[in-house]
Amino acid sequence: MTARQRLSVVMIAKNEAALLPACLDSVSWADEIIVLDSGSSDDTVDIARQAGAQVFHAEAWAGFGKQRQRAQRYASGDMILMIDADERVTPPLRASIEAVLAQPPSGTVYSLSRSNLFLGRFMRHSGWYPDRVMRLYPRALNYNDNLVHESLDTQGAPVVRLEGDLQHLTCRDLIAFQQKQLAYAAAWAQERHQRGKRCGLFSVFTHSLGAFLKTFLLRAGFLDGKQGCLLAVVNAQYTFNKYSALWALNHAADKGRL
Incomplete structure (x- = not known):
């Protein structure tokens, strides 16, 4: 019987104390949570540690792409779930991810349907839904070097869509x-x-x-x-x-x- 694949949740953060608890709670079932802090001056680090996350530090900012690369280096899981503090994994999405982890490794990349909040409304149109993002992938892959609007370098791996939404609290203010x-x-x-x-x-x-x-x-x-x-x-x-x-x-x- 094939052993279940291990999941590493990876995130970069700076001054996310207000949003981090709900985010971490939504992924508390993962095998490990890696938080790379970029010089927070609030309670981000303490909140992450209290939730059981492994916290590392990299204050020198080289752009979003390279910062995600740095964070992923600390992960040990077979699969990576890259999320941000203003995102939450819904129960249906968790079920889909758990089903992937129960399968043998395949080198597949999985795209998630992101539901974006804008001024109190989860948008259903406007190009904001379904906002497909490739966030679940084998640890052998990584993000590109873009300073902003970074994306996963799939290296030609097959991409499969998962059911369930990743909620994104995009614009609250x-x-x-x-x-x-x-x-x-x-x-x-x-x-x-x-x-x-x-x-x-x-x-x-x-x-x-x-x-x-x-x-x-x-x-x-x-x-x-x-x-x-x-x-x-x-x-x-x-x-x-x-x-x-x-x-x-x-x-x-x-x-x-x-």
Whole structure:
């Protein structure tokens, strides 16, 4: 009889004391929980340890992709479940994961359906559901090096969809959400600039308008009511911040060459 595969839940965290307890409770059944702390000044570390997690430290920030790589190095399980403090594994998703662990290793990557909260509503449209993310995978695989919007390097492994949702408390506070998006936009622009990507002023506005139309019309954001309308505007604003920041970096570099 094949032994059950061991599961390592892995997460990176900084100042997540408010969200961490519910997250850790939703994965308390895992064989081990690894938390890589990035210099928290609140009770994140104590909460994680009290919940039985193994806590490690890496305060030097090299981007989301490399930070997830660092965290995974401490894991010893056969399978990795990579989650964030603002995510929760629902009972149906747990059942699906347990079924995977009961099977022999296959090298398969599993995608989870993420249900995203936006201002009190779990969105069903707007491109936010089903928000498929590849989070359950063999330990031999890892994340790429992206500073932001990092993703799993599947190396051609087969991908299978799991039943059950991963709840994501994406936006509970609009200002805090936008502050986080602004940081993402800055990292995105810096990464693209370093790769030699350029952006004209016209494309700043066309991309922004396209983001609104894509969310509200093509992805049926209007069916999510008031939140769908607001999300379309927020997505347009985020896109504007990304491309205008890239334009500004390009412009500054061009002036420096004069």
